[in-house]
Amino acid sequence: MSICYRTEERVFQLDTPGSSYLMGLVDEEGFVGHIYYGRKLGGDDLRYLLRTEERPFVPGKNNRERNAFLDSFPMEYPGSGSGDYREGAIEVRTRGGHQVVMPLYRSHKIYPGKPELPGLPATFGGEEDCDTLELVLWDQVLKLEAVLYYTAFRKLDVITRSVRVRNQGGEELYLTKVMSVAMDMDNREYDMLTLHGGWARERKLQRCPVALGKQSTGSIRGESSHQEHPFLALAEKGCSQKQGEVYALNFVYSGNFLAQTEGNQFDSVRVMMGIHPHQFCWRLEPGEQFQAPEAVLVYSCQGLGKMTRTFHDLYRSHLLRGEYKEKKRPILLNSWEAAYFDFNTDTLLKLAGQAAELGIEMLVMDDGWFGRRNDDNSSLGDWEVNEEKLSGGLKYLVDQVNQLGMKFGIWFEPEMISPDSDLFREHPDWALQVPGRGPSLTRNQLVLDLSRSEVVDCIYEKVAKVLRSANIEYVKWDMNRQLNDMGSIALPPDRQGELYHRYVLAVYELQRRMTEEFPHILLENCSGGGGRYDPGMLYYSPQIWCSDDTDAVERLSIQEGTAMIYPLSAMGAHVSDCPNHILGRTTPFATRGYVALAGTFGYELDVARISEADRAMIPEQVAMYHKYNDLVRQGDYYRLASYQENHGYDCWQVVSKDRTECLVTYIQVLSRPNVRSRRIFLEGLAPDRQYQIEGEERTYRGDTLMYGGLLMKPMQGDFQGTLIYLKMV
Numbered sequence: 001m002s003i004c005y006r007t008e009e010r011v012f013q014l015d016t017p018g019s020s021y022l023m024g025l026v027d028e029e030g031f032v033g034h035i036y037y038g039r040k041l042g043g044d045d046l047r048y049l050l051r052t053e054e055r056p057f058v059p060g061k062n063n064r065e066r067n068a069f070l071d072s073f074p075m076e077y078p079g080s081g082s083g084d085y086r087e088g089a090i091e092v093r094t095r096g097g098h099q100v101v102m103p104l105y106r107s108h109k110i111y112p113g114k115p116e117l118p119g120l121p122a123t124f125g126g127e128e129d130c131d132t133l134e135l136v137l138w139d140q141v142l143k144l145e146a147v148l149y150y151t152a153f154r155k156l157d158v159i160t161r162s163v164r165v166r167n168q169g170g171e172e173l174y175l176t177k178v179m180s181v182a183m184d185m186d187n188r189e190y191d192m193l194t195l196h197g198g199w200a201r202e203r204k205l206q207r208c209p210v211a212l213g214k215q216s217t218g219s220i221r222g223e224s225s226h227q228e229h230p231f232l233a234l235a236e237k238g239c240s241q242k243q244g245e246v247y248a249l250n251f252v253y254s255g256n257f258l259a260q261t262e263g264n265q266f267d268s269v270r271v272m273m274g275i276h277p278h279q280f281c282w283r284l285e286p287g288e289q290f291q292a293p294e295a296v297l298v299y300s301c302q303g304l305g306k307m308t309r310t311f312h313d314l315y316r317s318h319l320l321r322g323e324y325k326e327k328k329r330p331i332l333l334n335s336w337e338a339a340y341f342d343f344n345t346d347t348l349l350k351l352a353g354q355a356a357e358l359g360i361e362m363l364v365m366d367d368g369w370f371g372r373r374n375d376d377n378s379s380l381g382d383w384e385v386n387e388e389k390l391s392g393g394l395k396y397l398v399d400q401v402n403q404l405g406m407k408f409g410i411w412f413e414p415e416m417i418s419p420d421s422d423l424f425r426e427h428p429d430w431a432l433q434v435p436g437r438g439p440s441l442t443r444n445q446l447v448l449d450l451s452r453s454e455v456v457d458c459i460y461e462k463v464a465k466v467l468r469s470a471n472i473e474y475v476k477w478d479m480n481r482q483l484n485d486m487g488s489i490a491l492p493p494d495r496q497g498e499l500y501h502r503y504v505l506a507v508y509e510l511q512r513r514m515t516e517e518f519p520h521i522l523l524e525n526c527s528g529g530g531g532r533y534d535p536g537m538l539y540y541s542p543q544i545w546c547s548d549d550t551d552a553v554e555r556l557s558i559q560e561g562t563a564m565i566y567p568l569s570a571m572g573a574h575v576s577d578c579p580n581h582i583l584g585r586t587t588p589f590a591t592r593g594y595v596a597l598a599g600t601f602g603y604e605l606d607v608a609r610i611s612e613a614d615r616a617m618i619p620e621q622v623a624m625y626h627k628y629n630d631l632v633r634q635g636d637y638y639r640l641a642s643y644q645e646n647h648g649y650d651c652w653q654v655v656s657k658d659r660t661e662c663l664v665t666y667i668q669v670l671s672r673p674n675v676r677s678r679r680i681f682l683e684g685l686a687p688d689r690q691y692q693i694e695g696e697e698r699t700y701r702g703d704t705l706m707y708g709g710l711l712m713k714p715m716q717g718d719f720q721g722t723l724i725y726l727k728m729v
């Protein structure tokens with residue numbers, strides 16, 4: 001059991017292989033204090049770290065100092081409005097308009113395994129993988145129960161947290177804020193790490209010192225977003241890939257989120273993560289409960305690299321699901337950059353035929369196959385095949401593609417509705433809208449009001465009908481605009497504040513239905529590229545389209561930011577045509593292949609329109625994928641160099657779990673004159689074993705490669721790349 005309660009001390013200790021997390025109960029009132037989180041410790045009494053004796057702080061002893069106590073005590077799950085002037089983790093409004101809430105210890109339960117979160121994605125684990133503590137807090141005045149869930153994993157330095165709030169009183173309550181995790185820590189000059197970006201340039205790392213006052217990242221766009229990311233880490237000064245302490249938080253949720261630090265007068269820092277309180281207000285009837293999503297905490301005292309590998313292991317084993325969880329994915333060719341809206345049965349079959357000859361395994365028909373959709377101005381919601389384009393129908397097309405020996409995949413954007421669609425003409429009230437305000441369009445589309453079950457049912461049936469009609473083995477689920485003008489015609493006034501979250505719950509419900517009815521379908525989520533790349537979506541789809549930007553150089557940084565948290569097996573990556581459609585940059589075809597190899601791998605081009613030389617390279621790339629993908633999918637990932645930091649070259653490495661093989665990818669971004677070779681230091685090898693680089697005679701000891709390094713000679717030309725494959729001999 002990795003969790004224990006020491007009755008005499010009234011202390012809870014959660015242990016993972018390399019970390020400990022301690023909380024303690026103080027005073028007869030039952031304040032729960034955060035004592036410690038960090039490197040693994042033995043069983044010492046650490047209550048002195050709560051500093052309750054430093055000043056006349058203990059409220060039971062000196063009630064005059066109650067506020068001073070509340071304002072400095074490291075509260076495990078702080079309430080609001082009662083003397084702790086830092087921001088609270090939970091806010092509640094009563095019918096009478098009062099807003100004070102103070103949850104205190106009531107009881108607890110410890111058991112092996114991990115409960116599911118009703119209606120929400122979450123990591124999972126069996127009784128042999130993890131243990132759970134349910135810490136029940138109680139506000140006696142409100143008759144409000146807040147159950148804090150902590151799960152400690154036995155083989156990974158991971159603790160997950162979530163909160164379930166229940167109204168046990170006789171009147172309705174309005175929950176206006178509920179963070180999934182709060183932590184009061186001493187600020188040991190931490191840096192705050194967050195990921196930011198925009199469309200086509202997602203997830204770039206930002207690092208800045210944790211300051212006094214509040215710093216936050218968050219999304220109020222209705223999705224986790226291209227712009228911000230539900231990730232926040234506190235890292236020791238100087239923490240690098242290989243060294244230093246880091247505390248990382250990742251939110252298993254796909255909607256609005258807030259991740260915040262608050263440095264205060266005593267140099268402590270309160271860290272919080274949860275659903276963004278912006279426009280959030282959830283009405284809780286007597287007896288009703290609200291389940292807040294899960295936050296994952298990863299601790300590493302071996303730098304960001306170890307943090308990354310812990311996330312990868314956790315998500316590969318305890319988040320991804322379904323048939324493709326561990327399986328190699330078919331190499332696909334997506335019609336989007338190959339044809340955009342301009343295709344029909346003949347052109348698709350021609351494309352598939354040529355692709356099949358080159359070894360590509362699946363044709364994906366992207367946007368443009370339904371309703372009257374010949375550009376992006378119409379037909380979302382009309383999920384019926386456009387037989388003018390697809391003469392012979394969908395089944396005919398799919399059968400023909402199957403006869404070529406290829407699988408078939410299809411694109412949907414189920415959450416949206418075009419004003420120019422039969423669905424909208426029939427149900428104009430099905431779009432999210434605020435009465436009296438004109439519809440606010442993005443890409444000429446509106447968002448369906450998924451808080452209404454009839455809308456969810458109708459859309460599910462439309463999509464499922466298509467999927468039932470032919471042998472479809474892959475679905476790309478897109479979402480091409482963010483949410484605003486939040487209003488539902490169906491919700492009463494005091495429930496409009498539930499809309500953002502109800503929307504996300506409905507997306508999960510739709511994907512749950514789809515994955516249950518069609519377990520053989522490989523689902524890939526997407527949102528204008530990587531606008532909803534988060535662990536919530538990964539629970540339903542084992543891969544997500546990483547970015548609309550397929551330029552090999554831009555992808556280096558996008559994939560670096562993504563792979564900081566998410567396994568390579570989940571990163572949608574394709575080789576596309578050049579000049580790149582977004583940037584106009586031309587990179588060598590081989591380099592585009594090396595970069596896409598670090599993800600799911602596929603193509604996004606018309607094989608007939610690329611040069612003979614590039615086309616000839618496809619069978620080689622297909623062979624390369626088949627040779628290395630097991631390693632890429634299952635191995636340990638090491639970031640050896642980032643071109644954003646060194647402005648010159650990028651390098652990463654994947655090592656098999658048994659350390660017998662390893663693949664290094666080296667990309668020289670810009671060529672420079674008059675330079676010597678670069679030295680790269682491998683990681684994760686067995687120091688005293690011999691390794692041989694494929695194509696070379698000599699062998700190297702693992703320690704030589706790790707501490708002596710390898711020399712990478714300058715290559716002729718910009719954007720050149722190379723792979724180095726080593727095997728233990």
Ligand code: GLA
Nearest residue numbers: 336366367526527528529548
């Ligand atoms: C989004 C996706 C693209 C493509 C288009 C189709 O932008 O990210 O890959 O599917 O939509 O409209």
